[in-house]
Amino acid sequence: MTTIAADAVPQPLKFGRIRPGQILIWTLLLLGGLLMVMPILYMFSTSLKTASQVYDLRLIPAAPTFDNYIKVLSDxxxxxxxxxxxxxxxxxxxxxxxxxxxxxxxxxxxxxxxxxxxxxxxxxxxxxxxxxxxxxxxxxxxxxxxxxxxxxxxxxxxxxxxxxxxxxxxxxxxxxxxxxxxxxxxxxxxxxxxxxxxxxxxxxxxxxxxxxxxxxxxxxxxxxxxxxxxxxxxxxxxxxxxxxxxxxxxxxxxxxxxxxxxxxxxxxxxxxxxxxxxxxxxxxxx
The missing domain is CATH 1.10.3720.10 (MetI-like)
Structure with a gap:
C-alpha cells in the first residue's frame, strides 16, 4: 500500500472567528457612513425633481428630469x-x-x-x-x-x-x-x-x-x-x-x-x- 504523508492530506479551511464586538463596530461604521452620504444623495435626487415633487421623500424620483440643470446652466x-x-x-x-x-x-x-x-x-x-x-x-x-x-x-x-x-x-x-x-x-x-x-x-x-x-x-x-x-x-x-x-x-x-x-x-x-x-x-x- 502506498503511504500518504500526513502533511499531504488536505486540511479543512480555518476561518477566523468573528467576534461580536467587530460586528458591532462594522455595523456602526456602516450606519454612520449611510448617515453622511444620505444628504448628498437626497440633494442629487431633489435636483432631478420638479417643484411639485420636491416634498416627495422618495430617493428615486418618480419622473426624473434634467430641466433644472438646463435652467441653472442657462442662467x-x-x-x-x-x-x-x-x-x-x-x-x-x-x-x-x-x-x-x-x-x-x-x-x-x-x-x-x-x-x-x-x-x-x-x-x-x-x-x-x-x-x-x-x-x-x-x-x-x-x-x-x-x-x-x-x-x-x-x-x-x-x-x-x-x-x-x-x-x-x-x-x-x-x-x-x-x-x-x-x-x-x-x-x-x-x-x-x-x-x-x-x-x-x-x-x-x-x-x-x-x-x-x-x-x-x-x-x-x-x-x-x-x-x-x-x-x-x-x-x-x-x-x-x-x-x-x-x-x-x-x-x-x-x-x-x-x-x-x-x-x-x-x-x-x-x-x-x-x-x-x-x-x-x-x-x-x-
Missing amino acids: GNFLRWFGNSTFIATTVTLSNVFFDSLVGYTLAKFEFRGRYFIFLAILSTLMIPTEMLVIPWYLMSSQLHWLDSYWGIMFPGMMTAFGTFLMKQFFETVPDDFLEAARIDGLNEFQIWWKVAMPLVAPALSALAIFTFLGNWTAFFWPLIVTTSRELYTLPVGLSSFSDAQDTRWEMIMTGAALATIPTLVVFLVLQRFIVRGVMLAGLKG
Missing part, C-alpha cells in the same frame, strides 16, 4: 458665480500655499530673537472666533475701499494661522544637513526653500491646498457681508438668492448645490492620496 448669473468662486478659491489657495509655507519655513529653520513669541502670537489667533473678526475686517475694507470687490472677499484668508502652524511642523522634519548641503552648493535661502525644502513637504502642501480650497469654495458668511453686487456673488451667496420671502425654489437650490459639489469631489479624488499621507505623517510626528 448667466450662475456661471458668473461659479467663475467668481473658482477665481477666489484658487487665488486664496495659492496665496496660502506660498505665504504659509514661507513663514512656516522661517519659523522652523531660522534662529532669531522673538521667534517663539511670534509663533505663539500666530497660534493665539486660532482661539478667536471668526464672528468676532468680521467687524474689524469690515472696517478695514471700508477704510481701504475694498467693499464689494474681489480683494475685499479674499484678503482675510490670504494667509492663515493654521497653515503656518501646519507647515512649520512639517518643515521641522526636514533634515538640516540637506539645507547645509544646498548652501555649500551656492543656493540662496529662497532657492533652498523652493528647490529643497518644498518638495520634501509635498504631502503637507497638498493637504493645506485642499483644505483652503474647500473652505473658500463653501464660504458664505463673509462674502455675504462684504458684497452687494450680484455680479460679485460667490456660489453659496448666489444660491441663497433663489429664495425670497414668498417662495423657496428648493429644486433650483439643490441643482445649484449639486453642480457646486462636483468640483469639490473632483479636487478631493485627485488629491486624496496626498491628504491621507499628510495625515499619516502628522500622526507619526505627533
Whole structure:
C-alpha cells in the first residue's frame, strides 16, 4: 500500500472567528457612513425633481428630469458665480500655499530673537472666533475701499494661522544637513526653500491646498457681508438668492448645490492620496 504523508492530506479551511464586538463596530461604521452620504444623495435626487415633487421623500424620483440643470446652466448669473468662486478659491489657495509655507519655513529653520513669541502670537489667533473678526475686517475694507470687490472677499484668508502652524511642523522634519548641503552648493535661502525644502513637504502642501480650497469654495458668511453686487456673488451667496420671502425654489437650490459639489469631489479624488499621507505623517510626528 502506498503511504500518504500526513502533511499531504488536505486540511479543512480555518476561518477566523468573528467576534461580536467587530460586528458591532462594522455595523456602526456602516450606519454612520449611510448617515453622511444620505444628504448628498437626497440633494442629487431633489435636483432631478420638479417643484411639485420636491416634498416627495422618495430617493428615486418618480419622473426624473434634467430641466433644472438646463435652467441653472442657462442662467448667466450662475456661471458668473461659479467663475467668481473658482477665481477666489484658487487665488486664496495659492496665496496660502506660498505665504504659509514661507513663514512656516522661517519659523522652523531660522534662529532669531522673538521667534517663539511670534509663533505663539500666530497660534493665539486660532482661539478667536471668526464672528468676532468680521467687524474689524469690515472696517478695514471700508477704510481701504475694498467693499464689494474681489480683494475685499479674499484678503482675510490670504494667509492663515493654521497653515503656518501646519507647515512649520512639517518643515521641522526636514533634515538640516540637506539645507547645509544646498548652501555649500551656492543656493540662496529662497532657492533652498523652493528647490529643497518644498518638495520634501509635498504631502503637507497638498493637504493645506485642499483644505483652503474647500473652505473658500463653501464660504458664505463673509462674502455675504462684504458684497452687494450680484455680479460679485460667490456660489453659496448666489444660491441663497433663489429664495425670497414668498417662495423657496428648493429644486433650483439643490441643482445649484449639486453642480457646486462636483468640483469639490473632483479636487478631493485627485488629491486624496496626498491628504491621507499628510495625515499619516502628522500622526507619526505627533
